Amino acid sequence: MKGYEQMQNQHIEALKRIVGTEHVLTSAEELHCYSYDATPGFSHMPDVVVIPGTTEEVAKVLALANSEKIPVYTRGSGTNLSAGTIPTKGGIVLLMTRMNQIIEIDTENLVAVAQPGVIVSDLNKAVETHGLIYPPDPGTVTTATLGGTVSENAGGLRGLKYGVTKHYVMGLEVVLASGQVMNVGGKNVKDVSGYDMTKLFTGAEGTLGVITKIIVKLVPAPEAKKSMMAIFKNLDNAGNSIAAIIAAKIIPATLEIMDNATIRTVEDYAKVGLPVDAEAVLLIEVDGIPEVVEKEAAKVLEVLTINKADEVRQAKDAAERDKIWAARRAALPALAKLRPTTFVEDATVPRNKVPEMIRAVNEIAKKYNVTIGTFGHAGDGNMHPTIVCDIRDEEEMSRVYKAMDEIFGTAIKLGGTLSGEHGIGLGKLKYMEDQFGPVAMEAMRNIKRALDPNLILNPGKLVGEC
Ligand SMILES: Cc1cc2nc3c(=O)[nH]c(=O)nc-3n(C[C@H](O)[C@H](O)[C@H](O)COP(=O)(O)OP(=O)(O)OC[C@H]3O[C@@H](n4cnc5c(N)ncnc54)[C@H](O)[C@@H]3O)c2cc1C
Structure with a gap:
């Protein structure tokens, strides 16, 4: 050290x-x-x-x-x-x-150039007038900065179809620990020159350099959207539906799941008409060209019926669509209201393991007598087991931390990853070696030492003490 x-x-x-x-x-x-x-x-x-x-x-x-x-x-x-x-x-x-200027919106190359302090939704508002979107949409779009989301490689609800931040970052200006300024990547759609330094700094959590300018890819805004909510009395049927929708070659923009604990808490909090006896609900949105959206929505409905959804509610207009997504948006605030402290984890598994993961989390909650609601991005296996507790209660916290250890252990055992979108920082550092093993950890530490020999940038995070 x-x-x-x-x-x-x-x-x-x-x-x-x-x-x-x-x-x-x-x-x-x-x-x-x-x-x-x-x-x-x-x-x-x-x-x-x-x-x-x-x-x-x-x-x-x-x-x-x-x-x-x-x-x-x-x-x-x-x-x-x-x-x-x-x-x-x-x-x-x-x-x-303070570095919060959108420098350029280039509609010929479909890119935007911005400073790191720009708020993500402000970029989206600026490009929307050109019929474009910047797809990464973490729950914090109205507060998070572009620099923070690039450094965390943030995801969000649209990850299944549109990917995460790294799929949109084309170039960066980075100040290295030495104070030297470096430009990597650019506006080229195809660019295979050299190491992919843009990707290296995306998701580096401020440990390798300070990002001072960002070039991102924009995509045409979808012309139409169709949303629906499928209700399941049996969790396995929900799991089978997730896999079957993808197997039917439909990639919804959004495919979310809420477990029973979350459904009950959301209904109690927001009164949006959720079935409190359901084991799971899936919230699905397809988007794109109107004719394709109609066809895909019909196919999703067929798949849900074959896979024994107990009820499917389709949004007929924008108000009904808003109601469906209000239920999902209420998941975190509703759970957070239960107790003084909320830990939102993001253990992620291959999508066919989602029911197994949810069931394991429920068992862990029982075993350690802690309250956990699980919701998340089912389509990409990115679960958010959310533990509500009171950080001032030492006895309860010892159970909470044991439950967390088991949740992350289970995700890795199921072939998953410690983080689908929230990053490692300090919180998940102790599990990193379990996922990567000593050789990959040392390779990552060597990159850190090479770029930041005095270890001044966010020391002790992501790869630990070097
Ligand atoms: C209620 C809630 C919902 C959330 N929902 C989601 C979600 O759906 N999906 C998701 O992915 N995340 C989500 N998050 C997590 C969070 O919003 C994201 O991690 C976001 O990317 C952080 O952006 P920020 O500007 O707040 O960054 P900060 O928290 O300030 O910083 C994040 C990291 O980036 C580094 N950093 C920041 N700026 C720079 C820079 N210019 N150069 C180099 N390093 C830098 C920091 O050192 C730090 O390591 C959620 C968080 C909350 C509280």
């Missing part, structure tokens, strides 16, 4: 000279605001918060931090769920929200 320098007044003064006094925060109240993020159970005070306005300022801040061995924690909106922005060793929180 590196010995980091205690920050001194001279460092703070140097930072003020780089970004301007008003963009350096040092009061206890301000520092406290950046000592935690959306992940429960983690917090640590930074020494200073620095808010750069340009790539040059980022470069100067990193050059200073590197020469003085001061840790740097890059931060967008702090909505990550893996403790990715917690300044665990003090030092600098580098807040990217």
